[in-house]
Amino acid sequence: MALVTKLVSTEKEYEDALLVRREVFIDEQNVPEDLEIDEYEKDCFHFISYDETKPVAAGRLRKIAEGGKVERICVLKPYRKHGIGINLMEALEATAKEQNIPQLILNSQTHAEKFYLKLGYQPVSDEFMEAGIPHVKMKKSI
Numbered sequence: 001m002a003l004v005t006k007l008v009s010t011e012k013e014y015e016d017a018l019l020v021r022r023e024v025f026i027d028e029q030n031v032p033e034d035l036e037i038d039e040y041e042k043d044c045f046h047f048i049s050y051d052e053t054k055p056v057a058a059g060r061l062r063k064i065a066e067g068g069k070v071e072r073i074c075v076l077k078p079y080r081k082h083g084i085g086i087n088l089m090e091a092l093e094a095t096a097k098e099q100n101i102p103q104l105i106l107n108s109q110t111h112a113e114k115f116y117l118k119l120g121y122q123p124v125s126d127e128f129m130e131a132g133i134p135h136v137k138m139k140k141s142i
Contacts, residue, residue: 001051003084005091008046016055017048024074031131036072044071045095049088057084061092067103068096073112089119093142103141110134 008014018037025031040062049057059073070092075084096104107130108116113123116138125137 001082003049003051003087005047005049005087007091007095008048013048014046017046017058020055020058020076021072021074023076028077029133035131047088047091049084051079057088059088059092061096063101066105068101070104070106085115086119096142103139105137105139107135108138110136
């Protein structure tokens with residue numbers, strides 16, 4: 001696997017990120033498209049991971065009053081459990097540091113909570129529902 005993770009800088013890379021997000025969230029998890037592709041798209045730093053030329057993971061970072069909001073982290077099913085998500089989060093956190101964002105916040109699907117715990121995120125809420133999926137809010141100082 002020849003993995004490259006980068007901050008999106010072209011329209012093609014953004015379209016590739018949307019392709020991955022559509023496959024994971026809309027097709028696989030049945031999240032409505034109007035919730036997945038929202039009004040914050042233009043306000044975010046977007047990230048894409050490629051295996052050679054195939055887009056395999058995506059995510060975004062949005063500045064908010066509390067710091068940075070980590071959103072839409074996803075990896076295509078055949079590419080999970082290979083460290084791609086860690087690579088994606090490291091790229092996202094590096095950009096947050098460059099932007100002087102001191103704290104990151106995310107709403108983790110409960111099945112992914114252990115993944116984020118390993119990366120230093122701590123739960124700060126009880127379980128709640130978002131897009132029909134159980135989540136927990138988590139934070140990390142960077």
